[in-house]
Amino acid sequence: MLDKVKRPLGINKFQAKIVLMCLCAGVSYGLAGIGVILLMTFMSRLSIGRDSAASHGISASDSSRLGGAAIALIFGAYFIGLVLLTPYTPSVLRVEREMYLWLAIFLCGLLGLAEDIKTDFLTPFLRLMTKFAVWGWLFWLWPDLMPKQLGIMGLDDLLQVPLLAWLLTTVFCVGFINAFNMADGANGLVPGIAFAAFVIFFLEYGRPTDGVLMFACTMFLLFNIISGWFFLGDTGSYGLGAIILGYGLNGVIGGGFSIWFMLALAAYPCLDFVASITRRLASGRSPFVADDGHLHNYLHRKLKPVFSSKVMANSVTGLLISGCTAGLALLGYITSWRAADSPDWLWVFVAETGLYLLVMRWLKQQSQQEG
Numbered sequence: 533m534l535d536k537v538k539r540p541l542g543i544n545k546f547q548a549k550i551v552l553m554c555l556c557a558g559v560s561y562g563l564a565g566i567g568v569i570l571l572m573t574f575m576s577r578l579s580i581g582r583d584s585a586a587s588h589g590i591s592a593s594d595s596s597r598l599g600g601a602a603i604a605l606i607f608g609a610y611f612i613g614l615v616l617l618t619p620y621t622p623s624v625l626r627v628e629r630e631m632y633l634w635l636a637i638f639l640c641g642l643l644g645l646a647e648d649i650k651t652d653f654l655t656p657f658l659r660l661m662t663k664f665a666v667w668g669w670l671f672w673l674w675p676d677l678m679p680k681q682l683g684i685m686g687l688d689d690l691l692q693v694p695l696l697a698w699l700l701t702t703v704f705c706v707g708f709i710n711a712f713n714m715a716d717g718a719n720g721l722v723p724g725i726a727f728a729a730f731v732i733f734f735l736e737y738g739r740p741t742d743g744v745l746m747f748a749c750t751m752f753l754l755f756n757i758i759s760g761w762f763f764l765g766d767t768g769s770y771g772l773g774a775i776i777l778g779y780g781l782n783g784v785i786g787g788g789f790s791i792w793f794m795l796a797l798a799a800y801p802c803l804d805f806v807a808s809i810t811r812r813l814a815s816g817r818s819p820f821v822a823d824d825g826h827l828h829n830y831l832h833r834k835l836k837p838v839f840s841s842k843v844m845a846n847s848v849t850g851l852l853i854s855g856c857t858a859g860l861a862l863l864g865y866i867t868s869w870r871a872a873d874s875p876d877w878l879w880v881f882v883a884e885t886g887l888y889l890l891v892m893r894w895l896k897q898q899s900q901q902e903g
Contacts, residue, residue, distance in 0.1 A: 549759050556754055561747060568606055568751040575602045576761040581648045595761055597648040600768020603748045604641060610744040622741055629674045636670040637774040640709060644766030656820035663709060663770075668702045679784050682791045683875055705777055708798070711805035712773030716764050718828045719847040720757040722801070723764065724854025726772045727753050728862040729797055733779050735865070736788060736872065745775070757851065760843035773801070783872075792877035797861040799884040800853055804828075807892070827888065828853055830895035857884055 543551070550573055557565030581597040614620050623630045643662055646653045654662070671678050678701045681688050691697045716722040730746040749772075756762055764772065776798065783789030795802060804826055809819045817823075832849040839845040860880065863869075870876045 553755055553758050556758075557751060560750065560754075564747075565751060568748075569755060571606070572599075572602050572751070572755045572762060573759075575605075576755075576759070581765065595763055597763065597765030598767070599752060599756065599762040599764045600641065600766070600771055601645060601648065602762070603752055603764075603768055604771060606748040606751070607744055610747075611741065614740055614744070618740075620740055622739075629677065632670055632674050633677065633778045636666050637771060637778060639666045640774045641767050641771035644713075644768070644770035648765040648767050660706065660710070660820075663706045664702060667705045668698070671698050671701055677781055677785065679781065679791070682784070684791070705781075707805065708777050708802070709770055709773040711798075711801035712776075713766060713769040714808060714822075715801040715804050715826075715828075716769040717826055718832060718850035718853070719760055719763070719843070720753060721828060721850035721854050722769055722772065723749060723753040723756050724851055725798060725800065725858040726776065728854070728858035729776045729779070731862060732797070732865050732872075736783075757847040758843075760846060787873055789872045790875055790877055792875060792881050793861065793865075793872045796864075796877045796880040796884060797858050799857040799861075799881055800827075800888070803885060803888045807888075827892050827895065830892070830899055834895060834898060856887065860884070 550569070553569045553573075554566045557569045561568075575598050576596045578596065578598065581601075583595055583597055611622070615622065640663065643654075643659060647659065675694070675698070678691070678697050680691050680697070682691070687700075690700060712722055712725075715725075727746070727749045730742060730749050734742040734746045752762070752764075752768075780789060780794040780798075784791055784794065808823075808826060811825055812819045812821065812823065828849055831852065832845060835849055836842070836845045839848065861877075864877075864880065865872060
């Protein structure tokens, strides 16, 4: 479509994408949205933090790893504006334990930024140990953030033992953040999950900071699926994963969300993480070494011949996966299918697990038949 309008308008495909993104952003958020699109365009063209298409999964072209840095910049600017220009005082400036949580999130984002700017700045093992240190420190300072009861037989008994609760919660949190990083392999996949999560958090809590995060993720999602010039990078996947984790822990402990609702919301990263680690260990490979055996890799190979645009095939892959998982949770929340604290979300997670296994098996069979 962009190629068809190229000649009459006298603009190239690059310019046409910018115009389309600005129009969509302007309709959604006015001048603020247009400004963010132009900022992202500028950051995506920087020479630092770039990957070739061959080095980043199913990317159709060279792209920037600074998407997460752009989200952080947008959030930081609006956050400072809220504090300086309005009477609103965020809880992070009022509640000590919130400060500890956001410090852990900041450190995860900073760890990712170092990796985005200089690849292999730290080995995968050192990055893993750093995250263990950060989250272990957080739960040591703020043990109330650790859930004591999840409604899961056997696990609830283990969580009553302080040291075991600390160890299990730390391992889960580090795994959760790594799962988001591992799943960031298609346009609109992790950004789509984050978008659904922050819409839910904004509707549930109604805080200005939640609205800012929803706005930033909306703009990034729009930019990501149309242009393909940006992806979250480690800054974004670590940072957004940590924020969703923090909100989820607070929600589960406070009774607003059940553990099953949060798992239904983040089903794909969690399922794909477990499947990937199991696959690599079973084949005698290191769990830290990336491969192309993810569901989104198989799905993209299946969809690629269907679309003439490589970016479109990439984006449809991500949106299909995020829509069938996080999108399902968002739809159930908005339509009040069940309250977010209901244990009935277990069955949604079970359905998502079954769907993941069936689709993965079918795609593998198709891939083998096609050679």
